[in-house]
Amino acid sequence: xxxxxxxxxxxxxxxxxxxxxxxxxxxxxxxxxxxxxxxxxxxxxxxxxxxxxxxxxxxxxxxxxxxxxxxxxxxxxxxxxxxxxxxxxxxxxxxxxxxxxxxxxxxxxxxxxxxxxxxxxxxxxxxxxxxxxxxxxxxxxxxxxxxxxxxxxxxxxxxxxxxxxxxxxxxxxxxxxxxxxxxxxxxxxxxxxxxxxxxxxxxxxxxxxxxxxxxxxxxxxxxxxxxxxxxxxxxxxxxxxxxxxxxxxxxxxxxxxxxxxxxxxxxxxxxxxxxxxxxxxxxxxxxxxxxxxx
Amino acid sequence: xxxxxxxxxxxxxxxxxxxxxxxxxxxxxxxxxxxxxxxxxxxxxxxxxxxxxxxxxxxxxxxxxxxxxxxxxxxxxxxxxxxxxxxxxxxxxxxxxxxxxxxxxxxxxxxxxxxxxxxxxxxxxxxxxxxxxxxxxxxxxxxxxxxxxxxxxxxxxxxxxxxxxxxxxxxxxxxxxxxxxxxxxxxxxxxxxxxxxxxxxxxxxxxxxxxxxxxxxxxxxxxxxxxxxxxxxxxxxxxxxxxxxxxxxxxxxxxxxxxxxxxxxxxxxxxxxxxxxxxxxxxxxxxxxxxxxxxxxxxxxxxxxxxxxxxxxxxxxxxxxxxxxxxxxxxxxxxxxxxxxxxxxxxxxxxxxxxxxxxxxxxxxx
Numbered sequence: 001x002x003x004x005x006x007x008x009x010x011x012x013x014x015x016x017x018x019x020x021x022x023x024x025x026x027x028x029x030x031x032x033x034x035x036x037x038x039x040x041x042x043x044x045x046x047x048x049x050x051x052x053x054x055x056x057x058x059x060x061x062x063x064x065x066x067x068x069x070x071x072x073x074x075x076x077x078x079x080x081x082x083x084x085x086x087x088x089x090x091x092x093x094x095x096x097x098x099x100x101x102x103x104x105x106x107x108x109x110x111x112x113x114x115x116x117x118x119x120x121x122x123x124x125x126x127x128x129x130x131x132x133x134x135x136x137x138x139x140x141x142x143x144x145x146x147x148x149x150x151x152x153x154x155x156x157x158x159x160x161x162x163x164x165x166x167x168x169x170x171x172x173x174x175x176x177x178x179x180x181x182x183x184x185x186x187x188x189x190x191x192x193x194x195x196x197x198x199x200x201x202x203x204x205x206x207x208x209x210x211x212x213x214x215x216x217x218x219x220x221x222x223x224x225x226x227x228x229x230x231x232x233x234x235x236x237x238x239x240x241x242x243x244x245x246x247x248x249x250x251x252x253x254x255x256x257x258x259x260x261x262x263x264x265x266x267x268x269x270x271x272x273x274x275x276x277x278x279x280x281x282x283x284x285x286x287x288x289x290x291x292x293x294x
Numbered sequence: 295x296x297x298x299x300x301x302x303x304x305x306x307x308x309x310x311x312x313x314x315x316x317x318x319x320x321x322x323x324x325x326x327x328x329x330x331x332x333x334x335x336x337x338x339x340x341x342x343x344x345x346x347x348x349x350x351x352x353x354x355x356x357x358x359x360x361x362x363x364x365x366x367x368x369x370x371x372x373x374x375x376x377x378x379x380x381x382x383x384x385x386x387x388x389x390x391x392x393x394x395x396x397x398x399x400x401x402x403x404x405x406x407x408x409x410x411x412x413x414x415x416x417x418x419x420x421x422x423x424x425x426x427x428x429x430x431x432x433x434x435x436x437x438x439x440x441x442x443x444x445x446x447x448x449x450x451x452x453x454x455x456x457x458x459x460x461x462x463x464x465x466x467x468x469x470x471x472x473x474x475x476x477x478x479x480x481x482x483x484x485x486x487x488x489x490x491x492x493x494x495x496x497x498x499x500x501x502x503x504x505x506x507x508x509x510x511x512x513x514x515x516x517x518x519x520x521x522x523x524x525x526x527x528x529x530x531x532x533x534x535x536x537x538x539x540x541x542x543x544x545x546x547x548x549x550x551x552x553x554x555x556x557x558x559x560x561x562x563x564x565x566x567x568x569x570x571x572x573x574x575x576x577x578x579x580x581x582x583x584x585x586x587x588x589x590x591x592x593x594x595x596x597x598x599x600x601x602x603x604x605x606x607x608x609x610x611x612x613x614x615x616x617x618x619x620x621x622x623x624x625x626x627x628x629x630x631x632x633x634x635x636x637x638x639x640x641x642x643x644x645x646x647x648x649x650x651x652x653x654x655x656x657x658x659x660x
Binding site: 034035081084085088090091092094095096098099100101102103104106107109110220223224227231264265267268271272274275278279282 | 366420421424425427428429431432433435436437439440443564565568571572575621624625627628629630631632635636639
């Protein structure tokens with residue numbers, strides 16, 4: 001029982017990271033109808049920025065600074081590589097972001113080099129005892145940070161003018177344009193938000209462990225998450241992220257009893273889950289069903 | 295019809311593969327040049343060109359499903375892997391460390407590799423028929439990860455991660471195809487073999503593309519709802535597209551590692567898929583010759599960056615220094631995809647069309 005609860009709590013920790021990453025994907029998708037395959041590169045860029053900034057300004061200042069820097073990077077990419085493609089098929093833009101991802105990641109990997117880099121988080125692998133169950137502090141921190149950011153984001157979309165503009169543009173770009181919403185600014189803000197979220201998510205993914213070139217694979221796990229939750233659903237991204245995180249940890253805990261699956265099967269569980277869900281509900285759990293018009 | 299070479303009087307002429315005298319002439323010249331290359335180039339270049347030919351087969355396959363039928367597949371690496379392991383397992387040494395059945399004849403393992411991959415493609419197709427656009431891209435991306443996990447874990451077949459296994463053996467009717475003898479060297483023979491195979495596969499793809507099936511593919515790509523309305527059976531043709539594409543991928547995968555002779559499961563990663571996407575997009579989506587051009591370009595890119603290194607002194611050839619040629623190469627994949635999609639969406643084929651139309655009307659502007 002303790003084992004079960006502990007793996008559930010671990011799952012919530014990794015799930016929060018997935019939720020943050022998935023929110024980035026969904027925000028970009030809602031604004032521009034494009035899936036940005038560049039998110040892994042942004043996440044890695046953010047984490048590496050944190051590892052360089054922490055010795056200089058401390059962890060708590062480094063994370064917002066890195067998030068800001070990554071947001072600016074995302075803004076630059078949006079301006080140079082994505083904005084010229086407005087009006088072209090979504091898959092072409094998606095492939096462009098794939099190209100951005102490959103190119104940016106090489107540059108970032110060069111900054112990682114061969115050393116072991118740490119984000120310098122204050123939690124490490126210390127645990128917190130809740131009665132008989134133990135929870136790692138970094139997972140608790142990830143859950144808290146994700147909760148704060150998600151609450152902030154939902155408030156932003158609900159109560160601010162920019163948030164309203166973004167919702168309007170997501171609903172109908174032309175109508176929003178006719179009402180004076182600057183759709184270009186909406187694109188820019190959504191990319192910047194996604195970049196910042198990716199940086200924070202990456203920091204929590206690397207907390208208590210080291211930063212290496214394989215970290216970007218974590219960001220790809222957010223793809224099954226958004227498929228699961230539905231491409232255009234923010235609550236779906238959060239719920240899907242937590243669900244995938246919990247499932248992954250449960251599989252990691254209990255799959256060892258099933259030898260033929262091989263080691264590390266938990267790495268591919270999100271993808272298998274995605275295939276199963278898509279066969280049943282092709283538009284995800286919370287996504288809008290696509291209406292075809294001739 | 296003397297003096298009026300472009301006048302067509304039948305549908306057969308309209309659909310002909312080489313419909314103008316210029317095309318016939320240039321294709322013949324290119325063919326002669328390609329067959330004569332082994333007498334002009336050194337062996338290491340020929341080996342590279344043999345790899346190019348195999349990559350072109352794979353790229354044609356991806357071009358059929360992505361360029362013609364418009365179904366974005368990021369899962370090409372998975373099908374390449376299936377083909378490679380089927381061929382290697384069939385032709386492997388029965389007493390070896392890894393699974394081997396001892397069927398060393400290329401006439402047996404090549405179609406088998408293609409067919410097994412095609413079956414995998416058909417199994418994936420139900421997903422493709424239900425999904426469109428980006429959903430499909432993500433699902434096929436998931437396929438690469440699942441495939442990599444299987445390849446890494448199934449070490450009795452694949453040799454295990456980081457170890458690998460020998461590739462299929464090139465034998466035809468009991469005679470080894472690629473060994474140096476008094477007539478030609480191994481690399482010369484390898485190049486000829488791969489070139490002939492490429493020609494066969496390319497011709498088959500061109501013929502498929504201009505048949506009823508090919509027209510159904512393009513109809514689906516251009517507007518799937520409209521295609522459905524005029525009577526194209528969408529699930530059926532999407533399944534065919536995936537099956538044919540996977541067949542090509544399987545054959546390409548089987549042949550790809552016979553050149554180097556050894557491969558490990560780490561090869562079939564997302565980067566391999568991205569490379570094939572890059573081949574199709576840089577070459578020109580929706581054309582066979584474009585896919586071939588793209589495959590040659592992308593496969594020769596590492597060699598080109600090495601040559602470039604002589605001109606750009608700050609690029610190092612050591613993998614532990616920054617910036618090195620390997621980094622430049624990977625960045626170039628990314629940047630070239632972006633640049634071509636933004637500035638010349640028709641790819642290398644589009645550049646050729648531009649040059650051709652310019653000189654067709656020269657010295658007039660139109």
